[in-house]
Amino acid sequence: MMKSTEIRNKFLKFFEEKGHKIVPSDSLVPKNDPSVLFTSAGMNQFKEQFMGNLCGFKRAVSVQKCLRTADLENVGKSLRHHSFFEMLGNFSFGDYFKPEAIKWAWEFITGVLNLPENRLWITLHKDDFKAYEIWVKEIGINPRRIIKLGDNDNFWPANAPKQGPNGPCGPCSEIFYDWGEEFGCKRPDCSPACSCGRFTEIWNLVFTQYERQTDGTLLPLPNKNIDTGMGLERIASVMQNVRSNYQTDLFVPILSAIGENLARDNISSEQGWMQTKARAVADHMRAAVFAIADGVVPCNEKQGYVIRKLIRRSVVYLKQIGVKKPFCYKLVYSIAQIMQDHYPETQQKHEFISGVIKNEEDLFWKIIKERSPQAEVEFKTLLAGLENKKNSDKAQITDLITKAAFIQYDTYGVPLEISKAIVQRISNSHIEISDLEFEKQMESQRSRSRGNTMISNEIFVKTAGTILQGIVSEFRGYEHLECSSNVLAILKDDTLVNTACKGEKVEIVIAQTPFYAESGGQDGDRGEFVNDFFLAEIVDTKKVGQAILHSALIKKGILKSSDKVTAKVDFQKRANTARNHTATHLLQYALRKKLGKHIQQSGSYVCAEKLRFDFTHLSSLGQDTLKDIELIVNQCVWQNLPVETKIMDINQAKAAGALAFFQEKYGENVRMVCIGDCSKELCGGTHIHNTGEIGFFKITTESSIAQGVRRIEGVTAMKALDVVQHNKFLLNSLNSILKTSSDKVVDAAQKLVLEVKAQENELQKLKQSLLLQETENLINNACSVEGINLVIAEIKGLQMDGLRRICDLVKNKLEPVICVLGACFQNKGFLVLGISSSLCDQGLDAVKMIKKFTALTGGGGGGKKELAQAGTKDIPAFKNVIVNANEIIQDFLKQVELS
Ligand SMILES: [Zn+2]
Ligand SMILES: [Zn+2]
Known part of the structure; x- marks a missing residue:
């Protein structure tokens, strides 16, 4: 059995011997590339080379860490979906092309990995006669095992010919492994084009030979490129003769660690869960470990959000089989053990990584434990409200409850799975949250948050970089703060111009410059450009490709693209x-x-x-x-x-x-x-x-x-x-306010805080005794209607909170009672209506009763059967309902029949 470590090493060595430079994996977080959140393919780090900007080598080979999150739902369920994976790839930048790419791929698979030829099938683009000829004539593949397919399967990017994006593209050819007829649909025409599972794609060879134009034509590229990708997890499953990537040595130890840790917590791990959810947890933790090793930490935006989501999904899966506390962090060690040969950083940082994951788990468990009860109350209130509206149909209810679940998720972090369980329980499975509707809410939320970021689908974006291709500025600023040099380019709004006049804002590139361009966290230099006819203030300096761009505001005269200028750095800054x-x-x-x-x-x-x-x-x-x-x-x-x-x-x-x-x-x-x-x-x-x-x-x-x-x-x-x-000034000010000296100021401030607290306590006690007194008065002045006590009063100086407290006190002391309390505060009227629970049991409802009041005052109200509240800005109407409260209640009582 060939171990995955061995496959990586053999791949790198094979292509190194064919003249390729071994380039280490780029970080999972691509630098200088805001168009993607994570590195998702081996070629990402070679975009510059693909555009023809070479730096010393024309052939490269790499094992690239990749992260994709497009298809998370399938992770764990299918045999080969992953969020994190490794891509083996060899690349040619305007150097070798189809014949070598095909020949070497074949040589590696059959000669180094020793896979039997009769198990290998080829797909290629139906119009790629050249590739067909190489496979048949030079390699000697039986044409029966070559399948010709269209743009969807054998062109990269798949939509390029019809829809774009513009830029480099081309046909591709894929190598498939045949597991044998017994694993397939057994139809006579079964082939790699069939999705029955008999065939696994192991290697994709992309022949980048065109440049797509805006009008959709494909122009041949002068420098053709090769970009190949072989998923390590897939080839490992073939080499280790196991049907699922999760049964390879890349995953088995993680899954064992899950099983062992569950056993330690006395949680039985049932097989169904182990073969789906546990696999998803193993996958998500690999992604988290590598992302955190590359500097990502869980948070609410960009990369951090993705990692947070992966950790939280894992927690939810673990909760389903009875895990009640942080667990995922325990898997970091086994992942580091598997990966340390090729990625020593996972070992070096494993304590830190597990600390970060444990923190996130703690936080999430806190949300689940503290927020779930509150979410339950809110769902109950919502459902109770919906039951009252008899005529709302089921679709409408589903819609509202799903929106509420999304708010729980978006605002408080309560996961969908938890909300679902709550709603199912409290509605006796009558009402369900809609996955589809929830996803729609998520999508609109995503597009809202994407609004301002630069996530783009274009793979190659035309910018100042493409305009300035080939222009090189020499940085002289380590030794000099001033030098004179020729202007190489003037840019205005990413377009080349020949002149710039007073008042204009432009970007200037000169041949030699003492200005440091912003990089490595250091701000770009400021200063000025001058000559006999012109003066510009330089407000920032940036580097684009090999060119150093000076953001200039022309203060005097005219600058021409043929000029010579003296560049002076602001030396104080x-x-x-x-x-x-x-x-x-x-x-x-x-x-x-x-x-x-x-x-x-x-x-x-x-x-x-x-x-x-x-x-x-x-x-x-x-x-x-x-x-x-x-x-x-x-x-x-x-x-x-x-x-x-x-x-x-x-x-x-x-x-x-x-x-x-x-x-x-x-x-x-x-x-x-x-x-x-x-x-x-x-x-x-x-x-x-x-x-x-x-x-x-x-x-x-x-x-x-x-x-x-x-x-x-x-x-x-x-x-x-x-x-x-x-700080000394602040301290002196404090001293004079507190009338003390620096060495005593802390004591003085502490004393002051204690005094204020004591006074607050005193005040609280007084308030409480006033409330009690007030309550006594109210009870003494209660009247009685048909055996029910009625307490009605306006109380000065209180707000909703105080009214509610008095109302509770009245209800505790008087039974059965209807209590209506009002208060005016800062031009607002507050109303609280409480009803003894014994009366509620007989059919009274404070929410319905308070509506009789709000019908007269305007404003909104609501609450529960036993206690409702309302507010209004119409003070005269408010005063009026307090005066007439007795009648309003009697009218109401006449309309309902007490059981
Ligand atoms: Zn089939
Ligand atoms: Zn530094």
Whole structure:
């Protein structure tokens, strides 16, 4: 049996021997590509190369981590659906084409994996005569086992010829594995085109040979590309001779861990659940582990939302068989065990990852336990209201209850499955939540939240990047703050222009520039461009492809695309930014020294004013820890350590122990920034020369920005002095307000708070005794109608809350009673109507009765049989109903017959 690790290694080695560069898997969160949330195919990280922007190699091979969530419902139910999966792929960028791609694929499958030829079938595009010829003549496949199909099956992207998107596309050819007739439908024409399960697609070879134009024509590409993909889980199931991907060595240990942990909790794992839901849990946890390892944390947007959803779905599945507490986090270790050979980060970070997952599970269990009872009350109220409306039909009820379930989900996080169970129970299975309607609500919610993001279906988007293709700016800013250079391009609204005049906002590209373009979390440089005829203020600097774009506001004269300009960086801003950038490196050093090596940068931002550093850590830091960290950074500052940069090979840098930021993509040669002996980081930013230039470092805030991710903000030099001086000013102000001195101010404030609390208690007691007194008065003044006590009063100075409390007190002391209480407060009338439960049992209903009142006052009202309330803005009408309350109630009593 060939293990999955062996398959990965053999694949990489095979193509390396065929001249391919082994490129490591890209992060699951693609950098610089807002068009997708997650990396979903091997070719994603090679988009630039596909567009013809080569960087040193024309052949690549990779094992890519991928995540897709389009078809979650099928995960676990089918043999081969996954959210997380690995793609083996070989790529050619304008280098080899069909003959080699086909030949090597065949050689790998039959020669390295040793699969028998008679088990392999081929599909290809019906018009791809070239591929057909290669398969038949050069490889020698029996034409009986070659199936010709149309655009839907054998073109990539499938809709490209008819609908687009525009851009590179082409036919493909797929290799299928035949499990044998006994596994199929046994029809004579059964083939890979049949969906009976006899055939498994194992490898897709895409021949990218066209560029689709807007009018739908397919122009041949001058540089043809190869893009192939073989799902590791599928080929593993073939190599290990098991029908389901879940029976391979990639999943079996996770499923065993689920079974063992259930047994430990004395929960019996029935087979049906193990073969569907447990598989979904195993799948979802793989996705969560890898996404969290790549810096994602559960939250309510983008990638974090997807991971939250996957974890919560798993919790719901586990709850169905009786799990009552966090469970999923226990599976992290077994996933890391399986994956550590190829992905050591899963092992290195497994404690952190399980911490993040456990936090999310805790949070979700809290929602389930605390929110479910409240949800139940709300569903009951809604159903009771619907029963009163006799004529509402069933579809309408389903509609309303489903909308309510969506609100429970969207606002409070109560999952659909939980709402369904509640509604089923309280309605005795008469009413059901509609999956379809719920999904519709979800979809409209999604499109609402997508409104402002840039999720696009286009695979290749034309931008400034495509216009500036081939234009290269040289960055001179490490050594120079000023240089003169030729203009290479002027862009206005992503279009090339020849001139720019006073008042216009344009983007300028020059050949050599001292301006640092925003990257690695460091703000772009500001400054100015000048020559004898023109002056522009540079308000930002960005990099697009190889070009550095200066966002310019023309202040004076005219700039022509043939001009030469002098570019001057605002050195004060640059110096302050450099102080903050170097301080950020020292901060990371201090955090790792104080808290441990699990601290990892998950984001940062430095500009002239401040610095911000986000890092992975589970708990808040506390004042003492923050003081220590501040001290460590300042000690480095006072030692005036040298800051040096070295260019070196990436492997050399890694061997030297340099820290790298996971989301960043590094080339062969990297820049390492060293501060004394304490910090080594891969970084392209601009730094100071000696730490002493920082002067003084001060942390301003520490907070949580997501589960497992903390944020520290800080300032240096002049800004740090500002902060200290401002704090001193605040302290002095407090001293004068509290009439005390700095060393006593905390005591004084504490004393004040205690005093206020004591007074509040006192006030509360007084209020309570007033309420009791008021209640006594009301009871003493009650009248009686047909054996029922009637209490009617307007009480000054109260609002709804107070009225309800008095009403309850009256009901406790007087039986049977109808109690109508009103109060005016800030031009609003409040009305509370309470009825003894014994009267309700006989058929009285406070909700119906209060409607007699609201019919006269306007405004809305509602509640339960025993207690209803209403509000109005019509004060005269309100006063009137209080005066006439006795009659209104008597009228009402005449209309109902008490049982
Ligand atoms: Zn079939
Ligand atoms: Zn840096």
